[in-house]
Amino acid sequence: MSALFKQLESTNRDDTLPSTSDLLDAVKYNEQGLIPAIAQQFDSGEVLMMAWMNREALEETLRTDRVCYYSRSRGKLWRKGESSGQQQQLKSATLDCDGDTLLLQVEQTGPACHTGRRSCFYVAITPTHAHITSEPLIDPAELYGQRS
Structure with a gap:
């Protein structure tokens, strides 16, 4: 944990905080320069993805209020909804106490998952079996314009 996040442990709501730039300098990115970001529907609390x-993605998200991620498979910024139209508008962003995980409160347009489901978390598991908890809202082929 960085010294800055250790210092924030004893900081109160009314205390002056460091600049956003200083906080982002202190974030604990992984070896690839990335931080996990959990997207949660702001009004229902549903975890979406x-x-x-x-x-760069975090700064763009904060600047534009439109959520932008980093695609590891494509090796570039990925603006949520750029191919599907299913955008996320940022309502708030918070870092966890260690500065190594981000929670995004968002307003999701349609499904968040590439499978056409509202949430990416739809495979429930128990000690003995797994089951699907939701059906797609939109056929993925339709969502990504792959219909002929």
């Missing part, structure tokens, strides 16, 4: 952000 987890993706990765680098500093």
Whole structure:
């Protein structure tokens, strides 16, 4: 944990905080320069997805209020909804106490998952079996314009 996040442990609501730039300098990015970002529907609390952000994606998200992630498979910024139209508008962003995980409160347009489901978390598991908890809202082929 960085010294800055250790210092924040004893900081109160009314205390003066460091600048956003200083906080982002102190974030604990992984070896690839990424931080996990959990997207949660702001009004219902539903956990929608987890993706990765680098500093550039996080700064763009904060600047534009439109959520932007870093696509590890494509090796570039991924603006949520750029191909599906299913955007996320940022309502708030918070770092955890260690500065190594981000929680995004968002307003999700339609499904958040590439499978066409509202949430990426739809495979429930128990000690003996697994089951699907939701059906797609939109056929993924339709969502990504792959219909002929």
